[in-house]
Amino acid sequence: GAGVSQTPSNKVTEKGKYVELRCDPISGHTALYWYRQSLGQGPEFLIYFQGTGAADDSGLPNDRFFAVRPEGSVSTLKIQRTERGDSAVYLCASSLRPSSYEQYFGPGTRLTVT
């Protein structure tokens, strides 16, 4: 079946602009996670959704970052006033069971802030 999909695959934006990154989880997966992967590093946890609500947003670096999942399926990660340090690959994962270590990742969105 279809895996996790993310759009866009690449996003180039200017410093200070607003961006939205979209994640479509595997059908039937109730839990959704966002991670950020900087060059040469492993992914780092940002936020976890169980259903529509953010169950844990402790990994968001600051209040410029926000994510929603209004209908319990698709999620959008929103970054305001982007900075060059936000440049990274933003990965979305989903799991069948809530709070699961068995997470399946999408291809990521490569964000470049110029």
Place this chain on the structure above:
Amino acid sequence: QKEVEQDPGPLSVPEGAIVSLNCTYSNSAFQYFMWYRQYSRKGPELLMYTYSSGNKEDGRFTAQVDKSSKYISLFIRDSQPSDSATYLCASCSNDYKLSFGAGTTVTVRA
């Protein structure tokens, strides 16, 4: 210091060789241990996961966890050029926040 440290690469081996990948972790609460494979410009793909200490085998892949030494290993037997990728170890406790190592890039030469 990161919770999961991974042996830095890169590793280059001839086709058919055994690839050995290693990680250590510092959080005693970690109980689940995963290995992901990541091809260039792709998302991580879950290869194997184990719970607590022990070995797990899946085809050419064997994962080992030694909780007493906080050591995680992945062995790839009869390596193929298609195994060329970055391998990431990850761990977590009873929750969902995966802590990843930085990854080891492996090249299998034909």
